[in-house]
Amino acid sequence: MKKQYFVYFLLLFCSQLQAQQQLTKVEYFVDADPGYGAGVDIPFTAGTTLDVNFSVSLPSNISDGFHYITVRVKNANNQWSAVLTRPFLKENLTPRTTSTVTAIEYFIDADPGYGAATAVPITAALTTDNSFSIPLPSNISEGFHYLTVRVKDANNRWSSVITRPFLKESLTPRPTSTITAIEYFIDADPGYGAATAVPVTAALTTDNSFSIPLPNNISEGFHYLTVRVKDANNQWSSVITRPFLKESLATRTLPNLVAMEYFIDTDPGYGAATAVNFTVGTPVVIPFTAALGNLPLGNHNIYIRVKDTNNQWSMVGTKPFTVASTFGLVTSQTPSAWCKTAPFNVAFQAFGTYGSDNVFTAQLSDASGSFASPTTLGTLASVSSGSIVANIPPSTTLGTGYRIRVVSSSPTITDNPSVEFSVLDVCPPPCATSLTLVSTADDYSSGVLIKETNAQTGIVVATNKITGTARVTYLAGKSVTLNPGFVANNGTVFTAQKGGCQ
16 A cells, blocks of 8 residues: 655745735745756645645655755746745654553663663553652762653664653751741841841741731832741751732722622623622621522632722632532521530521431530531431520530531531530529629639620629639620729720620
């Protein structure tokens, strides 16, 4: 069978022989020039310019290797253009597809010769995807080196090589070198040891948080903060640099916000998302309900942005959420705080369809709000909304960072939304109309406490003292009166709010 080889070209010609002259001939030749007009004709439509896409049929006796194809054009005045020449590689791949890969070898730095490098175990195949480890010679020096890999086929032909640089660095002595200094600078580097020092306790590793007072003369705009550390061997680390924006808002009149919009998952473009109605101003606090439409079940993201009177859009705020067919929601009837010595009710709403064996469980997070290892407060066998009788275990640490959620067993749903919750050491008393707090009987120096009266008519009168680390809240429906003698020292958290018990 006669084999034919083709080379495809896309060539664009513009006659510069003479303005607006018709181009009447295009020809090409491979390697040797047969003379003007004696090349291979290329079909085209005559014109002052041409865009030619043509295939080149190579002679059957052309050898494998590099060759040159040359193209030229002639105009109506019988003038020939300058030639356009391109190199190409003619390679017969037909017999090679049946030649299997039989060997892989690698070497580091100097080539020991074909077949003399380190062999890699391989199963002969037309192609190979091979992963292997490379033990470094014990005498290889630290610094940059080169790893080279090549393969051989069944015809004893070696491939071209693949070379990659790598760094050999010994880390063995370094873990015993402690970090002794941290410093930072803004923009220009003052030199090692001359930047602003950060207090640090010498250690092998450090997790350091520190504040950075900006110089008074630093200009508004973008700047760069750079941090580096030094070890006991007086070696400095590479730097970590982060850009930041310095912008003074104290003397500025902030423009009013005039538009807000949100979108879910995919950004339709500025001004094309779903608009949120609000009163123009600065700042604005806008609770709104997002229309979820026919979102598929699963995880999604909602994005919110605003525009000011200067037609500038804010950066996008985002919040992940999950669309589910079944979930439980803790309601506002559940108290936001309770003590460890008395039961309370966790009211919840259940949406969707549950199995007849379903059990709802009220769970308490850890003190930082994580449900990685939740504490069970109580359970309820049910297929609909209800209320779970909950008890806080005595071993629970007091605090304000807890959260409560309700999960189900049939189906198993554990990613329901949660609500904030505080664990107290003193329960609220029965719902009284009035409460008088005096020193020293009602002084508080630690713990998290709520003192409350009736949410409609209740009053609190206080002359007691709040000291130490106490976190105390007074709730009353009518009034909270702090008479002379009442004290809330520095370091305490005291709150007086309208509200209370029923």
